Amino acid sequence: MNRRAMTYLLRRFAFLALGLALAVPLAACQQQSSAEAPPLEGAAIGGPFTLIDKDGKTVTWDQFKGRWRIVYFGYTFCPDACPLDVQAMMRGFSLFEKAHAAQAAKVQPIFITIDPARDTPKVVGEWTAAFGPRLLGLTGSPDQIDKAAKAFASYYKKGEETPGGYLMDHSRIAFLMDPDGKPIAMLPIDKGPEEVSAELAKWVK
Template sequence: MAACTMYRMFPALALLAAAPLAGCGAGKAEAPPLAGARIGGPFALVDQDGKAVRDSDFAGRYRIVYFGYTYCPDVCPTDMAKIGQAMKLLDEQAPRVAQKVVPIFITVDPERDTPAVVKQFVANFHPRIVGLTGSPQAIAAAAKSYAVYFKKQPAGPGGGYMVDHLAVAFLMGPNGEPIASLPIDKDGAAIAEQVQHWAR
């Protein structure tokens, strides 16, 4: 099966993602790598239980925000599994930090990803992952505010289709401010380390 085309991150974000690693031993005094970036913003979506959700509902908590889709054949489930693994590690090793963090999955395929479908998908990874969907317009607006590219590809003979999209996990702060892009190209331990580094 052909995989969907993924774009791990923009070149600028790739450079920024490496920045916190250089200062890990120096405490938390350094500025977040994405400080001041135009990433994030208000959204009005629907969660996996059909409840209306706004970005303001997560105020006061750190957020791991990942855009993907449930029919993705490989990358999205792998990335979400790493995020779930990171949350489990935080639950075990840094429960105080874990309670401050909410992982959020936002679909880029609202046509197929109904609340019920999203609920089944996110349940595979961690019980506290919030899955969000919404109208195509609402999803497009949310993706734009997070600088996430996505594009539905032409349907194949059986009617199925892929959605190309940027695969990146953003760590956002308690006020919705961008902090860092997390190392989803590595493993859950690396993600957990970075979350613990920045979450205070």
């Protein structure tokens, strides 16, 4: 992630840190709940979208109501970051599924492209299939993608042309959303599958 993308994300999440800082004095004066609050509780992340799956069928955010969701924005022509992130995400999900089958059945992993010009439904479907049958790949028109990315505070921008084609600059976050579509946590995909599995086990009940 470049400096511009990092600055964008820090600004979007700054209010979370401020909210937590202000809550500390108040919390010290009140009886604490035994349950830990989700890191992204109250954050303005997530929202309605209308996209397209590998079969060209319309998929909306509301269709997942009642299910936990893992949401990652990337693109299939990404040479390294996206494959590594999604591999860690889905391997972590697989470990979680083996240990907590009933809970995992209520989770929908979702990959949303930020490169609709090249990522057709077929391309996205073939790419996500390489990471397991549970990963749902979505694409759409540029406007649809832009709306979805903005709802999830996900930064992306088309980069310069290279001999192998242009690259996309983008944020690298796997959001865990609850059954009501509210943000819970950012999965630690940078720390490996075991950490991803542990974070899912912490929240998905």
